[in-house]
Amino acid sequence: CIILSSLPRGKLGRYPPWPGKIVNPPKDLKKPRGKKCFFVKFFGTEDHAWIKVEQLKPYHPHKEEMIKINKGKRFQQAVDAVEEFLRKNKSKDQASSHNSSEEKNRRNSSEERGKQSAGEEKRKASLSEGKLKKGTGEGKKRVSSVSSERGSKSPLKRAQDQSPRKRGRPPKDEKDLTIPESSTVKRVMTGTVAGFKWPPSVSEPVKDSDPHFHHFLLSQTEKPAVCYQTITKKLKVCEEETGSTSIQAADSTAVNGSITPTDKKIGFLGLGLMGSGIVSNLLKMGHTVTVWNRTAEKCDLFIQEGARLGRTPAEVVSTCDITFACVSDPKAAKDLVLGPSGVLQGIRPGKCYVDMSTVDADTVTELAQVIVSRGGRFLEAPVSGNQQLSNDGMLVILAAGDRGLYEDCSSCFQAMGKTSFFLGEVGNAAKMMLIVNMVQGSFMATIAEGLTLAQVTGQSQQTLLDILNQGQLASIFLDQKCQNILQGNFKPDFYLKYIQKDLRLAIALGDSVNHPTPMAAAANEVYKRAKALDQSDNDMSAVYRAYIH
Secondary structure, three states, rough: OOOOOOEOHHOOOOOEEEEEEOOOOOOOOOOOOOOEEEEEEEOOOOOOOEEEEHOOOOOOHHHHHHHHHHHOOHHHHHHHHHHHHHHHHHHHHHHHHHHHHHHHHHHHHHHHHHHHHHHHHHHHHHHHHHHOOOOHHHHHHHHHHHHHHHHHHHHHHHHHHHHHHHHOOOOOHHOOOOOOOOOHHHHHHHHHHOOOOOOOOOOOOOOOOOOOOOOOEEOOOOOOOOOOOOOOHEEEEEEEOOOEEEEEEOOOOOOOOOOOOOOOOOEEOOOOOHHHHHHHHHHOOOEEEEEEOOOHHHHHHHHHOOEEEEEOOOHHHHHOOOOEEOOOOOHHHHHHHHHHOOOOHHHOOOOOEEOOOOOHHHHHHHHHHHHHOOEEEEEEEEOOHHHHHHHHEEEEEEEEEHHHHHOHHHHEEEEHHHHEEEEEEEOHHHHHHHHHHHHHHHHHHHHHHHHHHHHHOOOOOHHHHHHOOOOOOHHHHHHHHHHHHOOOOOOOOOHHHHHHHHHHHHHHHHHHHHOOOOOHHHHHHOOOOHOOOOOOEEEEEHHHHHHHH
């Protein structure tokens, strides 16, 4: 069958094929109009999406090709999940086949016994009729009538009239669930999609007669936003006890390319470790993006991929509907807004500004006030994650401020992250982000301390990591940072200088409400020592070097 190729993205890479299975869509999620498509759940993620038929191909024939294309850890986990699912299904099929065989044997035995019983009945009836011939005419007449009535419908015949017909005919509701038989993807594409109907269970995969298909699919993205419905209908909004709102996108990552981009013009200021990945995913999902960076050379790659270039922050804000910014610290955030040719100069009524920098609550409150004073709309939206998660479109967004603007940003948040939280008034997201990074920074310092203690006491650092990975602390973060240390590779995924900045701001936040933060304070001192050892521009895991010097 003909499969459309993945959408090329030049130097930013290509969309990888990804294994998934057809499932029943949520009741409130309508099927998109236009081209025929299936609702697919992707293995190894919590993502699902409407995928057009021509973007699917069978799992087994393309498995090896798919593995060669994508060698990432998350992809391998997805393939493992597929194989585990297939193994379980095979066991179920074997058990079902065994039960079916036993049922058939029992049925044959039952029919045989029925035939023997019918013969015995007939013999007895014959003997009885012979004896009754000697009786009176009235008795003969009566018995003959009974015998005739009994002979007209033997137990076997009654069983044949009732049981087989009921067993063979499906209930009316089962009739409505007829799934088209498909032996190849081509047949699914050309003849059966229109007649496809979803089974009642959301969790059950669609059954298929082809054992090599199993409705495992490889999604390959064509152009985003071709056949997907309005994004607001794909959001799951849950009010938490705290009053905050979590919006988790049905199609949250850049892996499946299933996001309908907003028609608003998007601006983005700051193309650092986090900003570069965010802009890449916005472009991938079809958003119209204008970029600006202090060092203009960083814009070149994105211009090649379809972004527009803004000469100043003010120009970007004035020409775009929503402008995002992601810079390093409070000073940079203020300079960007209040400095020469800054954001504030481009703000006029209706313009929207979203600050994604990790800063303190006082800074973000000040920025919100000056933006709103010019008639603009403001949202803070710092992100939790690192460079890899930014590139993968798997960030966690913490937002606060203008709720309407938060909803207007839904397609952007889905392109760049897996989940977003709305936390209320301006300042709440800044506080929450500092607390999250305080925990992360303290944990990293503890990991480094444990590894150095293992080394000086003659214990294997690799064995320590193996033990931790088998326990309750096991996580991707733990494994990646320990591997950095064991391999001596401190290429930045999250700059050490920025985690130290966040610890400093978190300690100040505690001081402002007279709350002790002794663990964070101790960790902060270790990071300060690492900075003194010229580790600022290395990954946060380089804090390890503060213990060995």
